[in-house]
């Protein structure tokens with residue numbers, strides 16, 4: 001039961017983080033959406049064997065988290081939940097790709113190399129997406145999607161899904177609470193009760209979603225989400241975007257860790 | 270501002286499960302009137318309000334606001350004049366910040382951002398929750414949520430204000446503030462409540478519902494002091510209207 005309340009808090013926690021005030025929060029939502037998208041694209045476009053060369057890409061999430069006052073632990077914890085999915089995606093490679101490559105004098109299976117590369121890329125991309133949520137909030141993201149001419153209906157879907165997800169979790173938590181107060185059993189839900197409990201959660205959620213929708217209609221909502229103006233873009237926005245853009249492209253074109261390593265050891269191969 | 274008459278004619282409603290919640294309710298409310306709707310639990314008060322706002326369609330009978338008969342086509346038009354505060358504020362607050370939530374209505378009215386800001390500020394101030402503007406609705410106390418829900422409706426500047434149990438979950442001082450606020454609202458008010466003292470203070474007229482039937486419709490003072498009728502409706506005469514046994518005062 002406690003875990004459901006925690007899940008609600010997880011969702012809401014991101015809303016809370018997004019309400020903070022920091023350099024990152026003050027940027028225009030569109031700036032953040034664009035920088036994160038460019039980041040993810042450049043990252044994914046990287047060579048499929050790239051592992052160490054990806055190191056510079058760690059800067060983006062770490063710096064944004066630090067400047068945006070987002071605890072790294074908050075991001076890492078949620079990343080852990082998604083990690084199995086990323087690993088499954090990557091795991092096919094070692095199975096099918098049985099060739100080998102040589103790096104730094106060691107022979108490694110190229111399949112595993114690709115696997116490592118995918119896991120690193122996936123984790124970095126997911127972290128940056130989580131950070132976008134934590135520093136911009138769903139409404140900010142919706143606003144910038146609309147500015148990019150993403151169809152209304154899709155933006156609305158996104159917002160409502162997000163909103164109803166918390167509604168669903170709340171109803172679930174309430175019912176579990178009511179159940180555990182009266183069932184007297186100490187742990188879990190009796191097998192017999194699962195069906196009716198789940199049915200209850202579903203019905204109640206539909207009811208509540210309907211009432212929320214009613215409330216929206218009564219306040220003039222007619223299928224179109226009208227976002228506010230949001231923050232005005234300032235001089236910091238283009239600079240932020242250009243600086244990160246330049247950094248991403250540099251890290252993509254040059255293998256920065258390799259250069260740095262050569263520089264430090266003074267050797268040129 | 271036009272003079273809206275809210276009229277219900279022979280309203281009947283059954284829920285999909287067959288439960289008959291309203292069985293032929295008729296009344297007429299003039300502009301500027303302040304009407305209390307009272308009755309025991311399950312009497313059909315909330316259902317009546319849902320019908321008045323067009324959220325439910327009557328099985329029989331009709332609702333008219335001004336000259337407009339309420340149906341699915343005119344609902345949008347009618348709702349520009351109505352503001353409804355739900356029984357449960359959780360159903361009403363859906364944005365991530367209170368300010369955003371209050372701004373939701375004005376933005377749908379296609380006002381420009383400056384006007385939206387003005388309306389939001391004014392509504393928050395009227396309800397006395399300026400300090401909550403930046404908070405998350407789901408982190409507020411029940412009473413604060415209620416206040417935010419009221420602000421979100423006031424921001425739309427409705428001609429007819431409909432409220433379902435507005436004083437439940439309010440502490441005495443918030444309740445007092447709400448009553449004073451409502452006293453200052455000169456348009457039509459339709460308020461359901463179990464808080465009969467508030468009804469006595471705010472409404473000149475009450476409708477008493479019982480099992481979906483309009484039991485009584487008349488001046489508040491007269492209706493609320495009718496002991497037999499009140500008991501039949503599952504209510505009781507409020508303390509302030511009862512005589513005092515020790516001094517012989519007759520209420």
Ligand SMILES: Nc1ncnc2c1ncn2[C@@H]1O[C@H](COP(=O)(O)OP(=O)(O)OP(=O)(O)O)[C@@H](O)[C@H]1O
Pocket residue numbers: 284285286288289290308309310311312313314315316317
């Ligand atoms: N969604 C629903 N489905 C079926 N029956 C319903 C539904 N909502 C309400 N009812 C029934 O309709 C009747 C009237 O309900 P309503 O909510 O209007 O009562 P109320 O007067 O507002 O009561 P309360 O003072 O408790 O808020 C009740 O008997 C209730 O059981």
Ligand SMILES: [Mg+2]
Pocket residue numbers: 314315316356433
């Ligand atoms: Mg009710």
